[in-house]
Amino acid sequence: MQKRPLAYRVRPENFGDIIGQDHLVGPEGVIRKMVENGQYFSLILYGPPGIGKTTIAQVVAAHYGLNTYTFNASTDTKAALKEIVEQAKRYGALMIVDEIHRMKKDIQDFLLPEVETGNVILIGLTTNNPYHSVNPAVRSRTHILKLKPITENDLLRFLKKIHADEKNGLSTKLFDDVFTYIVRSSNREIRTAINMLELIDIAYPGQDVDIDAAKKIILKPALSLDKDEDNYYNILSALQKSIRGSDVDASLHYLARLVEMEDLDSILRRLTVIAYEDVGLANPSVFAKMDACANACERVGFPEARIPLSAIVIDLALSPKSNSAYKAMDEALESLRKGDMKKVPNHLINIDNFEEKPSYLYPHDYENHIVRQRYLPEGVAGGYYTPAETGKYERRLKERYEAIMKILKKQDR
Numbered sequence: 355m356q357k358r359p360l361a362y363r364v365r366p367e368n369f370g371d372i373i374g375q376d377h378l379v380g381p382e383g384v385i386r387k388m389v390e391n392g393q394y395f396s397l398i399l400y401g402p403p404g405i406g407k408t409t410i411a412q413v414v415a416a417h418y419g420l421n422t423y424t425f426n427a428s429t430d431t432k433a434a435l436k437e438i439v440e441q442a443k444r445y446g447a448l449m450i451v452d453e454i455h456r457m458k459k460d461i462q463d464f465l466l467p468e469v470e471t472g473n474v475i476l477i478g479l480t481t482n483n484p485y486h487s488v489n490p491a492v493r494s495r496t497h498i499l500k501l502k503p504i505t506e507n508d509l510l511r512f513l514k515k516i517h518a519d520e521k522n523g524l525s526t527k528l529f530d531d532v533f534t535y536i537v538r539s540s541n542r543e544i545r546t547a548i549n550m551l552e553l554i555d556i557a558y559p560g561q562d563v564d565i566d567a568a569k570k571i572i573l574k575p576a577l578s579l580d581k582d583e584d585n586y587y588n589i590l591s592a593l594q595k596s597i598r599g600s601d602v603d604a605s606l607h608y609l610a611r612l613v614e615m616e617d618l619d620s621i622l623r624r625l626t627v628i629a630y631e632d633v634g635l636a637n638p639s640v641f642a643k644m645d646a647c648a649n650a651c652e653r654v655g656f657p658e659a660r661i662p663l664s665a666i667v668i669d670l671a672l673s674p675k676s677n678s679a680y681k682a683m684d685e686a687l688e689s690l691r692k693g694d695m696k697k698v699p700n701h702l703i704n705i706d707n708f709e710e711k712p713s714y715l716y717p718h719d720y721e722n723h724i725v726r727q728r729y730l731p732e733g734v735a736g737g738y739y740t741p742a743e744t745g746k747y748e749r750r751l752k753e754r755y756e757a758i759m760k761i762l763k764k765q766d767r
Contacts, residue, residue, distance in 0.1 A: 427454050701714040
């Protein structure tokens with residue numbers, strides 16, 4: 355009979371065997387306290403792949419003592435959910451929902467009343483930040499708990515422990531630098547690291563394995579998708595600063611590092627911000643191009659998405675730059691936060707029950723469609739927007755702005 359995969363055989367069966375998540379399952383951890391006190395509540399566990407979300411859910415299920423069901427929000431149907439709910443109404447149930455950020459609205463609407471009444475205890479799992487990706491109706495009925503990235507030392511100790519345990523049947527002898535290489539190549543993803551360890555053992559049964567031999571088996575280090583690590587944000591920041599500085603090669607370098615991580619959502623969000631914040635009115639045609647790029651990337655996915663991403667990054671980097679719109683909005687917000695929240699002038703309000711309506715002047719009735727009247731509230735000075743002249747389009751905007759000022763001055767005479 356074929357052995358089960360090593361990752362399955364060494365999966366923890368109790369909280370004490372789970373590594374790196376003491377804040378949740380250690381002696382004072384909230385999940386362990388919940389189980390020990392027999393007070394179960396619905397959870398969403400989130401964090402990058404391979405750090406223990408599924409394991410924690412399964413250990414909780416083992417202590418729960420009632421029926422446990424698994425449900426994949428991407429692939430499972432409402433009919434499958436109905437069967438689970440019918441069982442839950444009779445006996446209660448714990449339901450582990452993988453990829454909960456992909457849960458369709460009709461499934462949410464059917465499931466949430468059962469969660470609210472307590473018929474179903476829900477444990478949702480996601481690699482995405484649920485505060486951005488999970489429907490608020492789901493979030494409001496759950497406690498959101500974040501798993502921490504596994505430290506290098508924690509994973510190193512764990513790998514050495516399972517390698518030394520005879521019941522796991524690993525026959526290779528590994529030098530210390532091989533363990534370190536596995537940890538770093540896996541980017542501290544537990545499941546990936548265990549698979550690498552097993553692969554080396556399959557390739558070199560009973561042999562002494564040095565770093566060169568290990569590298570022949572582990573051909574390409576994984577890249578971390580942890581959006582909460584400083585290094586990840588540093589790469590996104592370096593991409594934006596390189597585009598802002600009009601350095602095409604640096605922009606493409608940092609884009610390539612992000613493409614290797616295959617985190618399309620974060621790349622598109624950051625490029626959209628760059629288009630509006632850094633290129634702005636100097637080349638507003640990139641706004642439509644950015645939308646077209648996002649649509650193309652979502653349609654084709656990786657690896658082909660790298661092609662439209664490359665085109666838009668080159669365009670953004672070589673475009674003239676202007677932050678006048680970005681600065682104008684921040685000036686307006688700063689004004690509000692200082693207390694410039696005055697009453698809207700009466701002549702700008704739609705008022706149906708005044709006997710005599712305020713005298714709003716209709717601009718289209720005047721020459722050049724411009725007429726002097728107050729739009730800002732009394733006591734608000736304005737002056738947020740400072741015209742710039744970077745690029746042909748923004749020069750035209752400045753010319754239009756100055757022409758409006760001249761018309762208004764002429765009307766004041």
